[in-house]
Amino acid sequence: MTTNTCVHPAVWLGCLSCNNSGHLVGCWFPCDMVEEVTLAEVHGGRQHVYPGCEEVVVLDSDYLPRGVSEISQSQAAAWGEILVDVGVDRWEEFLAWCENCSPSLDVNGVPSAREFEEADQGCWDSFREFVESWADDCGVFCQWSEEAVRYFDWDRYECDCRHDFTIVDASGGGVFVFRDF
Numbered sequence: 001m002t003t004n005t006c007v008h009p010a011v012w013l014g015c016l017s018c019n020n021s022g023h024l025v026g027c028w029f030p031c032d033m034v035e036e037v038t039l040a041e042v043h044g045g046r047q048h049v050y051p052g053c054e055e056v057v058v059l060d061s062d063y064l065p066r067g068v069s070e071i072s073q074s075q076a077a078a079w080g081e082i083l084v085d086v087g088v089d090r091w092e093e094f095l096a097w098c099e100n101c102s103p104s105l106d107v108n109g110v111p112s113a114r115e116f117e118e119a120d121q122g123c124w125d126s127f128r129e130f131v132e133s134w135a136d137d138c139g140v141f142c143q144w145s146e147e148a149v150r151y152f153d154w155d156r157y158e159c160d161c162r163h164d165f166t167i168v169d170a171s172g173g174g175v176f177v178f179r180d181f
């Protein structure tokens with residue numbers, strides 16, 4: 001197993017009223033903090049909040065799945081909730097799954113952590129390394145003679161396994177493996 005690169009999803013929250021009047025007012029917030037963000041925080045202090053300031057919009061985002069854009073503050077908060085479930089150390093893996101395995105989405109456009117857990121097989125140096133461990137876990141060689149194991153056709157087995165899994169290159173080297181359902 002290899003370790004994942006740590007990435008933390010964040011959104012740039014801006015004040016709609018200020019931005020409409022030509023003042024770029026806003027700030028980056030990690031998705032798991034978005035729910036509690038106040039108008040004063042978006043403005044960098046209560047003294048910068050004007051009477052017309054009310055609506056907060058997401059104007060940019062980092063480390064959300066490709067294609068996720070123009071989301072609301074509550075949708076950003078929903079991504080923050082799944083971040084808490086999945087964990088920041090597995091976020092890159094989670095993004096790879098979102099972008100390559102077309103999971104089902106809820107009303108906020110966010111997939112389910114349970115579905116991710118079922119599909120996720122972790123990060124491996126190579127797909128072959130995963131396949132060897134998988135075969136072992138499944139008891140493929142149970143009661144086989146040593147000789148039979150030695151002549152096992154790993155290339156063919158690995159090739160067949162490719163139909164049941166999605167393999168995605170990890171940025172830090174190695175591959176993420178997801179089971180297809």
Ligand SMILES: [Zn+2]
Nearest residue numbers: 015018050053
């Ligand atoms: Zn404002």
